[in-house]
């Protein structure tokens with residue numbers, strides 16, 4: 332991998348590259364930022380750069396270390412992931428014991444701990460001990476969504492690096508360059524991924540189904556607007572199945588409502604669902620701006636109601652009825 336394979340985070344890349352070039356690597360780093368923002372990818376490129384024999388602004392991708400890392404097969408890079416808390420105590424022990432053994436092949440060994448906020452206390456304490464009396468050859472990179480959830484003494488011994496959301500333009504560029512999709516589609520995907528590059532990539536690769544879901548919801552809203560009240564009951568099962576990710580559904584409806592008001596006001600360039608312009612224009616002729624504003628407010632309240640355990644079926648039925656009543 333290369334630093335340039337990871338979108339955005341230019342300041343962080345510059346800092347990490349400089350540290351490698353100057354051979355000024357700390358014993359501990361904390362990469363803090365939301366899920367799927369590229370913390371793991373950047374940690375891996377950084378680790379590769381530390382171990383690479385011919386680092387020059389980027390890892391060479393040719394030396395023995397690079398080749399092994401690229402095939403996830405380097406004995407001096409250890410990755411621990413506390414994602415689902417099912418990580419075995421033995422595997423934690425094994426890795427922790429290896430901290431005090433010299434690197435096998437390289438000058439240094441690198442530990443990358445993903446979701447470190449879920450670390451067991453035993454693991455956290457061992458890493459703390461290592462950070463207090465660091466063996467010269469060890470680098471620990473803790474990845475976390477929130478550094479406040481880590482032991483403060485660990486945080487104080489690490490370089491804290493905060494990741495920012497990647498700009499939409501950077502995501503669009505990356506999608507067009509890497510996946511050869513057209514600009515309109517790249518823009519829609521970047522809007523639905525909210526600055527999280529990995530989410531955008533999962534959408535392009537079909538591993539995240541939000542765009543398919545979007546097509547379904549837009550169809551439902553259109554049917555509700557153009558039919559009698561009975562149709563609302565036909566969608567009860569659909570929404571029941573969506574109960575666990577209702578926030579995604581509500582967000583799609585909100586974006587649609589916002590698009591309707593942009594279309595109505597002639598601000599087409601602000602529309603997210605540009606591939607549905609014709610339908611937006613048709614619907615926007617039937618709905619007043621005031622109704623749209625009320626709907627946005629209503630959908631926001633649905634999200635709160637669901638969190639507060641108000642009867643789910645009732646809340647959804649009422650929301651669809653409100654959408655239906657929007658017609659002029």
Ligand SMILES: [Zn+2]
Pocket residue numbers: 382383384385386390391392393394395396397398
């Ligand atoms: Zn190399």
